[in-house]
Amino acid sequence: MRRYITLALTQLCRSKPDVIKTAYADVIKLLIEAARHDTSSEELSKLLRCTALTKAHIDKFCQFHANYKEQLQENLETIGNGLPHIIDVDWRIDYCIKSSINDSAGIPNYNISLSTMKHGNIQSVQFMCTIQELQELVLKLKDAARHIEKLTNP
Incomplete structure (x- = not known):
């Protein structure tokens, strides 16, 4: 067409x-x-x-x-033209002693579950990350919050 x-x-x-x-x-x-x-x-x-x-x-x-x-x-x-809103966060630490899949024995993994809402529908987004990846995520979120605060409070 x-x-x-x-x-x-x-x-x-x-x-x-x-x-x-x-x-x-x-x-x-x-x-x-x-x-x-x-x-x-x-x-x-x-x-x-x-x-x-x-x-x-x-x-x-x-x-x-x-x-x-x-x-x-x-x-x-x-x-919709917006991203979902995060309404809840759940997390847990899994400590892998030994794995047949990879060589990451003895490294804690963080399982993160974000509950999001868009148009009244609640969905769950789940991912796993290492301590370094989690620290990087937290730093980026803090940076975004600072940036938004600067924009809203001139």
Whole structure:
């Protein structure tokens, strides 16, 4: 179907297919971002006046946006645009005395279980790491928390 759209647009626009694909992708991105940020038709019209589009094209685009904005927002809600939230952490230490799989005898392994929530669904993410990997994870989390604190408290 994409090929059909590209061929039809190529015949209509009489331009190179790669230029048409790029323009098509940019129009779709603009529609999605406008729906994601709940942009009104008036705000979108003001934004598009800075471009080389004619008033008729801007009005047509804004009308299209107004007609499909709610449907796009509903689709974005089902897809989601955020990462899951960590709601709980469980951990335990396993001390492997000897293993037939690898030579990591005598090294403690940490089993981490993160409970996450996205769109009301709770899922569990589990992984195993060494003490060095766990320390690196904790340092990265602390660094991210410091960075967020700097952004929120100027």
